[in-house]
Amino acid sequence: MIDKIPIGSMRKNTAFICQVTDDALKVIKYVTTPGRQSEIRGLDIQPLSLNRDNVEIIQKLNKVFKKLGYANNPITVSLPRNQGTCQYLRVPSTALEEIERISRLQAPRYLPYQAEELVTAYQVISTDKEGYSNINLVIAPRELIGNYLKIFNEFKPPKISIVLSSYGLCSLYNYVRVQESDPVMVVDIDSVCTELAIVSGRKMLFSRAFKLNRLEPDWERLFADEINKTKSAYLKEVSKEAPNKILILGGSNISRQSLKILNQQTDLAVEVLSYAEDNKSLESIRQDILDSKFSCANIIGLGMADIAESLNLIPEGIKEKEMKKSRHREILRMISFILATVFIFTLGIVKNLDSKSQYLKKLNAQLAANGKEAKPLEDIEKRFKILQNRAQRKPTALDIIYELHRKTPNPITLSNFVYGDAQVVLRGQAPDLNPVFTFVSELEKSPLFKNFQIKIKYMTKIKTQAGQVIDFEITALKNK
Numbered sequence: 001m002i003d004k005i006p007i008g009s010m011r012k013n014t015a016f017i018c019q020v021t022d023d024a025l026k027v028i029k030y031v032t033t034p035g036r037q038s039e040i041r042g043l044d045i046q047p048l049s050l051n052r053d054n055v056e057i058i059q060k061l062n063k064v065f066k067k068l069g070y071a072n073n074p075i076t077v078s079l080p081r082n083q084g085t086c087q088y089l090r091v092p093s094t095a096l097e098e099i100e101r102i103s104r105l106q107a108p109r110y111l112p113y114q115a116e117e118l119v120t121a122y123q124v125i126s127t128d129k130e131g132y133s134n135i136n137l138v139i140a141p142r143e144l145i146g147n148y149l150k151i152f153n154e155f156k157p158p159k160i161s162i163v164l165s166s167y168g169l170c171s172l173y174n175y176v177r178v179q180e181s182d183p184v185m186v187v188d189i190d191s192v193c194t195e196l197a198i199v200s201g202r203k204m205l206f207s208r209a210f211k212l213n214r215l216e217p218d219w220e221r222l223f224a225d226e227i228n229k230t231k232s233a234y235l236k237e238v239s240k241e242a243p244n245k246i247l248i249l250g251g252s253n254i255s256r257q258s259l260k261i262l263n264q265q266t267d268l269a270v271e272v273l274s275y276a277e278d279n280k281s282l283e284s285i286r287q288d289i290l291d292s293k294f295s296c297a298n299i300i301g302l303g304m305a306d307i308a309e310s311l312n313l314i315p316e317g318i319k320e321k322e323m324k325k326s327r328h329r330e331i332l333r334m335i336s337f338i339l340a341t342v343f344i345f346t347l348g349i350v351k352n353l354d355s356k357s358q359y360l361k362k363l364n365a366q367l368a369a370n371g372k373e374a375k376p377l378e379d380i381e382k383r384f385k386i387l388q389n390r391a392q393r394k395p396t397a398l399d400i401i402y403e404l405h406r407k408t409p410n411p412i413t414l415s416n417f418v419y420g421d422a423q424v425v426l427r428g429q430a431p432d433l434n435p436v437f438t439f440v441s442e443l444e445k446s447p448l449f450k451n452f453q454i455k456i457k458y459m460t461k462i463k464t465q466a467g468q469v470i471d472f473e474i475t476a477l478k479n480k
Contacts, residue, residue: 013031013032013033014029014030014031014032014041014071014073015029015030015032015073015074015075015076015303016028016029016030016065016068016070016073016074016075016076016157017030017075017076017078017299017300017302017303018061018075018076018077018078018152018299019077019078019080019165019298019299020048020057020077020080020148020151021048021080021190021191021192021193021294022048022050022080022192022193023047023048023050023191023192024045024046024047024048024191024294025045025046025047025048025057025060025061025064026044026045026294026296026299027042027043027044027045027061027064027065027068027299028040028042028043028296028299028300028303029041029042029043029068029069029070030303038281038303038304039281040281040282040284040285040300040303041068041284042067042068042069042285043285043288043289043296044064044067044068045292045294045296046060046063046064048060054147054150054151057151058151058154061151061152061154061155062155065155070155072155072156072157072158073157073158074157074158074159074160074161075152075155075157075159075160075161076160076161076162076163076302076303076307077148077152077160077161077162077163078163078164078165078168078298078299078302079140079148079162079163079164079165079313080165080193080195080209081164081165081166081193081195081207081208081209082193082209082210082211083140083144084138084139084140084164084313085110085111085138085139085140086136086137086138086139086164086166086206086207086208087106087110087136087137087139088125088134088135088136088137088205088206088237088238089103089106089134089135089136089137090132090133090134090135091103091106091132091133091135092131092132092434092437092438093131093132093133093438093441094127094131094132094133096124096310097441097445098438098441099122099124099133099135100120100122100310101440101441101444102437102441103120103122103135103137104118104120105437105440105456106137107120107137107139110137110139111139111141113141113142115455116142117141117142117143118139118140118141118142119139119140119141119142119145119313119314119315120137120138120139120313121137121138121163121164121310121311121312121313122135122136122137122138122310122311123135123136123138123167123203123204123308123310123311124310125203125205136203136204136205138164138311138313140162140164140313142315145162145313145314145315146315148162149162149314149318160314161307161312161314162312162313162314163302163307163311163312163313164207164311164313165195165298165299166195166197166204166207166298167204167298167301167302167307167311168297168298168299168300168301168302169186169188169195169197169199169204169207169249169297169298169301170186170197170199170202170203170204170301171301171302171304171305171307172249172275172297172298172300172301172304173186173197173199173247173273173301174199174202174305175301175304175305176273176275176279177273181200181201181202182200182244183198183199183200183205183239183241183242183243183244184198184199184200184243184244184245184246184247185197185198185227185230185231185243185245185246185247185268186198186199186247186249186273187227187246187247187248187249187258188249188250188295188297188298189212189248189249189250189254189255189258189295190294190295191293191294191295192211192212193209193210193211193212194209194210194211194212194223194226195207195208195209195298196208196209196226196227196230198230198234198238198243200239200241200243205234205238205239206230206233206234206237206238208230208233210226212226214254220261220265221265223258223261223262224261224262224264224265224266227246227262227266228265228266231243231266231268242268243268244268244269245268245269245270245271246262246266246268246269246270246271247271247272247273248262248270248271248272248273249273249275249295249297250272250273250274250275250276250289250290250295250297255272256272259271259272275297275300276289276290281304282300341366342366342367345362345363345366395448397419399448400417400419400424400448401417403446403448403449404417404426407439407442407443407446408439409430409435409438409439409442411430411431411432411435412428412429412430412435412436412439413428413429413430414426414427414428415427415428415429416428421478422477422478423452423475423476423477423478424449424452424475424476425473425474425475425476426473426474426475426476427471427472427473427474428471428472429462429464429469429470429471429472430469430470430472431469431470432470433459433470436456436459436470436472436474439474440454440456440474443474443476449476451478451479452476452477452478452479453476453477453478453479454474454475454476455474455475455476455477456472456473456474457472457473457474457475458472458473459471459472460472
């Protein structure tokens with residue numbers, strides 16, 4: 001494997017991409033230098049035992065990070081496709097905040113967990129004039145994500161991102177085939193699992209993974225069957241436009257063997273995409289990639305492009321803390337800039353002015369200018385205090401009723417309203433499901449309900465004299 005000593009001046013532009021699969025720990029070190037693209041400066045793969053635990057993973061991470069020169073750099077974790085799920089959805093909104101809330105409400109439909117036990121991420125594929133968005137929804141158990149955070153927080157990175165591995169395959173394909181936009185099926189064959197991703201218009205539309213034991217005598221037929229199943233599922237769930245080719249990532253013997261199998265048992269054009277051979281950024285680890293039985297395609301891809309924050313599977317509370325830290329850092333940078341300006345200007349004055357009176361005049365003028373630059377910070381602080389004071393005031397029943405009057409969509413009729421110290425209960429009727437989801441989204445955006453956890457308790461179809469309607473109950477429990 002490759003081991004290069006890190007250059008101190010590059011630490012801010014260094015990142016580590018990691019993946020923990022069923023049988024291996026994979027780590028890649030990326031360095032971005034000014035005026036150049038990202039380059040891989042190190043790769044290491046460590047086998048993992050079948051009964052491994054966090055202690056084993058942390059020990060091997062510690063060994064690999066020491067070898068590759070880890071210095072509290074950002075870490076991106078590639079979540080294996082078989083550890084999460086991905087669904088193509090059409091949602092009634094184009095606003096990102098609403099899409100995120102709808103995604104959290106929809107998640108329990110696809111995994112047998114409560115909404116609070118799941119973590120979601122999404123990518124907007126397209127929007128239309130009717131106000132709908134087509135999205136790819138990524139869902140993972142919160143416990144699984146929490147365990148990853150527990151492992152990698154041992155190394156105190158300034159930031160951790162967790163991204164589904166399929167987006168690494170999409171990024172790698174887009175990097176190698178820049179000009180192509182027609183739908184293709186990208187196949188990544190690892191030691192235990194094979195991952196399939198269908199990419200179109202530079203976005204990932206569909207993906208799945210399956211285990212494949214190449215020691216079984218009938219594995220070739222099983223492999224081809226899974227490829228054909230993936231194509232059928234994609235045509236049924238996502239698009240009627242079939243992929244025009246299959247691209248098998250890598251250049252090993254198994255890639256060439258798979259090419260022969262698929263040419264015989266599928267109706268699509270098939271080729272091997274040897275992404276490591278002509279890629280200068282992979283020159284130092286090319287032979288390691290070709291010789292290894294493990295695939296590194298998805299972690300290589302995650303380092304080749306900026307991944308949208310909406311695809312980060314970090315739980316919402318941690319994301320909010322990271323945003324606050326980021327805003328705090330921005331304010332500190334602005335203050336540091338102002339102080340540095342004052343310091344440099346002061347040195348220039350001391351050197352060039354002959355009299356103390358001239359020095360004083362110019363220093364006062366500069367301080368006045370800096371005061372104007374600092375005024376927006378004072379205004380921000382005042383607004384924060386005002387919002388804080390408003391938040392601390394306990395809302396009255398009249399406040400709640402007025403807010404409900406503002407936020408209730410026209411199709412919804414509220415029939416019952418209960419307000420106590422710790423909860424608000426709303427019952428009513430709507431012509432279909434969408435207004436209920438919209439109502440919940442509007443309540444979550446309301447400052448009056450920011451300290452409440454809002455849930456749909458039930459939605460039931462009933463018949464009335466006016467026709468069939470949705471009877472629902474929404475509860476808002478105050479956070480402790």
